[in-house]
Amino acid sequence: MDLSSIANNINYRYQRSSRLQVGGAVSGLDTQSIIEKLMELEAAPLQRLNDKYTQYANLQKAYQKVSSKIREFYNYISDFSLQANLIPKTATSSATNVLNASAAPSALDGAYSVDVVSLATNSLFKSGKLGREIQPTDTFASIDTRYAPVDNSVVKIKVGSQEQQITVSHSDTINDIIGKLEQAFTDLGAIANIVFQDGKLKIESNKAFQISNASGNFTFVFRLNDASLKQAGTNFVLESSGDIGVYSTFKTLSSLGVTSDATIKINGKEITLKPSDTLQTIIQKINNTITDVYATYDDKSGQIVLTSKTTGDNLISVEGDSGLLGVLKLDDTNSTFTLGQLANVKVTFNGYIEEITSKSNSLTYNGVTLNLSAIGSAIVTVGTDKDKIVERVKDFVNKWNELTDFLYTKLTEKKVTNKSPDQMNEDEKLQGLLKDDSFLRRIFDKFRSFLTTTIDGKKLADLGIESGDVGKSFENTMKGRITLNEDKLKKFIDENGPDAVWKFFGNNDTYKGLGIQLKEYSFNLTKFNGEIDTVAGVSGRLEREKRILSKRMVTMMEYLEKKEQQLWAKYSSLESALSKLQAQGAFMAQAFTQRK
Structure with a gap:
């Protein structure tokens, strides 16, 4: 049985509705009302237990609200006592395009001259070109590394509102195609210079x-379908978006x-x-x-590129079946490896120069973090x-x-007396329950005692924090x-330094600061x-008291149920006896009538 819910099942008037009881048929008495009144008197102790249970439950809620409020303060004071939060440092860079900076509380104030000599880079392993070298003398039909060329493809060239068309057949060489294009531009009144170089067709008009x-x-x-026309001075240029001889990502190993x-x-x-794997599948x-490492396929140059995920001097090794490495141009003959560089920075502070190297472009010097983005110089002011x-x-x-x-407020507020319990909200029911509570008084007095705490010879008043308004x-x-x-706090900072404020609240070394003690x-x-x-x-004193009350209430309810059954039995016996007397009286009356 769930003892914690017993109280919720008890009504002010004890009554059972589990079975139908009918009384007074012979006597004419209102048996139901009589038994209810008697049971109401019998149930009075049960109601008192129920009231006590409710009182403990509400008191439990009131304490839990106190706990929540103190826990909220605990979370705040935990963050407040951190040196980085209490003594914020600022760090500004004179050249944000070269670097940005931030400072930890331990950083010394002043100007730091920073020269970024080199940036940390990623190591790269590149394959050779996957594809073939296309020559100007190659025919249109032979340029099948990405698409199967369609014979007699018709190309439309438009200059202004005028158009010209040329037909490109399988047998046309690239040189032939260039000639047809140049003639079309001439017919359109334009001057075009068209070249094929490094696997790309370039048209300048x-x-x-x-x-x-x-x-x-x-x-x-x-590869002109995804190329864009660009202006170069007074001319206009359209160039292949990539080498037309490289394989597409859908090329299979087979x-x-x-x-x-x-x-x-x-x-x-x-x-x-597997032979069915495409270049895209291999990358995945x-x-x-x-x-x-992170792998990509450069669709413009036809290279598989392996990039180290972190910067610095990271090695990338590629081994495997020699035939496969040769096909993918990852073998020693075709591939190239570039070792990542370390970041190199020279920092000058108070006349002292220190050279720092790092695998990362984020490095720290005496509490100052430098996030590098370009080679150059900057002054960082902390x-x-x-x-x-x-x-x-002030926030504290x-x-x-x-x-x-x-x-x-919880120690002094009075109970709500102008409303019934049914009219009160949750807060009103809890109001006044902790008035003059000894346990809460001890907590309050302990908190207040912290105001007179001496930390390393200093008190709150030295920092401008005074008790009372x-x-x-x-x-x-x-x-x-x-x-x-x-003003007094600022004077304290000027005379003792910002670190003295943190030590008063957050020190946790040779002595504990006020914030640490409160935490x-x-x-x-x-x-x-x-x-x-x-x-x-859940295992506290009030919960134990509630369980004891619940058990007593269960016992009392069982007693009341039996008591009610006994009362109904007695009144049923009375009705039965009256019924018999009534029958006897009727018989005797009938007998007297017949004798007459």
Whole structure:
């Protein structure tokens, strides 16, 4: 039986509705009402137990609200006490295109002269060109590394509103095609210079133009379909978007002569490739298997490129079946490896020069982090933001007052008396339950005692934090409220340095700062099986009291059920006896009538 829910099943008037009871048929008595009244009296102790149970449950909720408020303060004070949060440093770069900077609390204020000599780069392993070298004397039909050229493809050239068409047959060489194109431009009143070089067709004209397919696939074969017209001075240039001799990503190993499964090993990890694998599939398999390199296929140059995922002097090794390596141009003859560089920086501070090397373009010098983006020079200025320190301490004052106001209110607020329990909301039901509570008073007094704590010979007043609202009532001092004199805090920072503020609150070395002490006390109050948990937790004192009450209530309910059954039995016996007397009376009356 769920003891925790017993109280919710008890009504103010004890009544059973599990079976139909009918009484008073003979006697004329309202048996139902009589038994209900009797049971109401019998159920009074049960109602008192129920009221006590509800009181404990509400008290438990009230303590849990206190715990939540203190836990909220614990989370705040944990962050507040961190040196990086309490003493924020600023770091500005004079050349953000060269580097950006940030500073840890340990960084010394001042100007740092930074010369970026070199940037850290990734190591690269590149294959040779996957494809073939296309020559100007090659025919249109032979340029089949990416598409199967369509014989008699019709090409449309448009200059302004005029158009010309040329037909490109399988037997036309690239030189023949260039001649046809140049003649078409001439017929359109334009001067064109057309060359084929490094696997690309380049068309330069003194007039803007468009080239498209009227039929066939000429622009796809020469990779002009995804090329854009660009202006170069007074001329206009259209050039193949990539080498027309390189293989597309859909090229399979079987089409390159691989007839059986073969293996490749990159940085010691083996990958099995199948004849049906395309270049795109090969790239995917590498990226799914190898964790320290990233593979791509450069569709413009026809190269497989392996790039180390981190910068610096990282090695990339490629091994495997010699035939497969040769086909993919990853063998020693065709491939090239470029070792990644280290970042090199020279930092000058207070006349001292230090040279720093790093595998990463993010490096740290005496608490100053430099994020490099280009070779060059910059001045990094590090300073302490005194105004932000004041804001942090001001925020602490507000959070402290928020906590102590809450605790003081719970200790002094009165219960709601002008509403019935059914009319009250949750907060109103809990209001006043902790008034003058000894356990909560001890917690409040302990928090307030921290205001007089001496940390390394200093007190809160030395930092401009004073107890109570100056010039206001004594009640604010009793509440444990504090105020901040910002000018006094700034003077403290000027005289003792920003680090003294952090040591007062956050030091955790030879002594514990105030923030650390508050953090530990708040944690001990709110942790599992902590001080509040021992009273209001799932295994706490109040929960144990509720369980005891629940068991007593179960026993009482069982007693009441039996009592009700007994009452019904008695009244049933009464009705039965009256019924018999009534029958006897009727018999005797009938007998007297017959004798007459």
